[in-house]
Amino acid sequence: MNRLSEFLPNRADYKGASAHWRKDLLAGITVGIVALPLALAFGITTGAGAAAGLITAILAGFLAAIFGGSNFQVSGPTGAMTVILVPIVTKYGIDSLIPLGFFAGLLTLVLGICRAGSIINRVPWPVMEGFTLGIAIVIALQQIPTALATPSISGNRTVITAWNTTKSAVDHGLNYRAIFIVLLTMIVKFVYPKLAHRLKIHIPASFMAIIVSSIVVIAFGVDIPTVGDMPASIFHFHKFEFFGLGGYELVSAVIAISLLASIESLLSARVGDQLAHIHDDELKYKPNRELFGQGLASMFSSLAGGMPATGAIARTGVNIRSGANSRLSAIFHALFLLAVVLVLSPIISKIPTAALAGVLIGTSYRMVSPANLRELLRTTRLDSTILLTTALLVIFVDLIWGIALGTLLYFVLRKLKRK
Numbered sequence: 001m002n003r004l005s006e007f008l009p010n011r012a013d014y015k016g017a018s019a020h021w022r023k024d025l026l027a028g029i030t031v032g033i034v035a036l037p038l039a040l041a042f043g044i045t046t047g048a049g050a051a052a053g054l055i056t057a058i059l060a061g062f063l064a065a066i067f068g069g070s071n072f073q074v075s076g077p078t079g080a081m082t083v084i085l086v087p088i089v090t091k092y093g094i095d096s097l098i099p100l101g102f103f104a105g106l107l108t109l110v111l112g113i114c115r116a117g118s119i120i121n122r123v124p125w126p127v128m129e130g131f132t133l134g135i136a137i138v139i140a141l142q143q144i145p146t147a148l149a150t151p152s153i154s155g156n157r158t159v160i161t162a163w164n165t166t167k168s169a170v171d172h173g174l175n176y177r178a179i180f181i182v183l184l185t186m187i188v189k190f191v192y193p194k195l196a197h198r199l200k201i202h203i204p205a206s207f208m209a210i211i212v213s214s215i216v217v218i219a220f221g222v223d224i225p226t227v228g229d230m231p232a233s234i235f236h237f238h239k240f241e242f243f244g245l246g247g248y249e250l251v252s253a254v255i256a257i258s259l260l261a262s263i264e265s266l267l268s269a270r271v272g273d274q275l276a277h278i279h280d281d282e283l284k285y286k287p288n289r290e291l292f293g294q295g296l297a298s299m300f301s302s303l304a305g306g307m308p309a310t311g312a313i314a315r316t317g318v319n320i321r322s323g324a325n326s327r328l329s330a331i332f333h334a335l336f337l338l339a340v341v342l343v344l345s346p347i348i349s350k351i352p353t354a355a356l357a358g359v360l361i362g363t364s365y366r367m368v369s370p371a372n373l374r375e376l377l378r379t380t381r382l383d384s385t386i387l388l389t390t391a392l393l394v395i396f397v398d399l400i401w402g403i404a405l406g407t408l409l410y411f412v413l414r415k416l417k418r419k
Helices: 017-046 050-067 079-092 094-113 125-142 158-172 176-199 205-219 247-275 287-303 313-321 328-348 353-368 370-377 381-396 399-418
Strands: none
Touching (some): 017 050, 017 079, 017 313, 050 287, 050 328, 079 094, 079 247, 079 353, 094 247, 125 353, 125 370, 158 381, 176 205, 176 353, 247 313, 247 399, 313 328, 370 381, 381 399
16 A cells, blocks of 8 residues: 555645745646647647647646656647657547557556656667657658648658658649748747747747737638637547557557657656756656656546647746746646636637647757757767667657667667777
8 A cells, every 4th residue: 555655646746835836827827828739739730639639738737747756747748649649540540549548558557556667767868869859850740731731641651751741732732821821830939039038028939829820810811721610528538449459559559659658758757857956856756656647647638538648848848947836837737728728719729720830840940959959969979879870760760669779779889888
């Protein structure tokens, strides 16, 4: 019983929250504003729809905040997860996410109970940097069908799909209206922070970019796809079936989703503690409890019509920079999103999907951070080699293989270097 109690919520989780709840509320609302367009975009990119992205951000974000092992982690749908989910949804349909998400969440939960968090948490930094670079490029490539307002042409890999889709769009005539909205969104996203800094206006750039693009589309009657009507009931538990998934497909996909959720969540929690300058062992994130919470979040999110979730580095960073002091901020973020969906669904339905693609392309650029990348490549030859190799494996082979082979190569080359 004592062993199980370490995975359950306790009073220590909210130590000092009564004195700082106002700061947590403000941080939660701020990160909620950032999370809204990302949740919509990742849901659409996956093929599960905008509602699925919102369900994941709300339900998984709420449960992971309560049961997870980090005081600053913000969880929800992420770009890394879409890399795995897009081919699955394309092949087996949206409903396949129900059993896959449930069992992947269950496996993640079990990994936490078995104390695998400390092992997974040892993935070398050059591998994680290469993983981030590869993921950023894949996310940008996944936006091509939405950015061009054209159907996606299937391919074995993301690069092939992006190439075939672009070629088809060019052959059939480019949708310049959609491209204009993508460019407008990206311009606002990158220019607005400089203006806001001078005007001291604190509205997240992605949110402002969505507002500006949506106003232009509505005011000028631009005929491009929009998010569309949201379901009357956002949470709806589905009948549990396997939807044509065979044993091999089920097991391999579950393992891949669970490993990704575990690695990305622990990386995000680790970065969160660094950003918050946490040095006290009592306050540091608990890797095994984090896996337990993330697994629970993915299980219920998938059953309710959402997707598998992970900790989100960008949203966790925003949470900390906005003044978060406890996990209350992540809880407030989920409640804020729920309130927005319940009240503003008609407005959300009019958001152009091209604007969401622009937000994700801009986010991908920020993930890469060219200046930071150049600095990393100037480090030791070992680190730069591992970074580039991992990135290429993620882009052209597979995300999990990229992490596995990158890690193996890192330790092999480091051992050879010592000889």
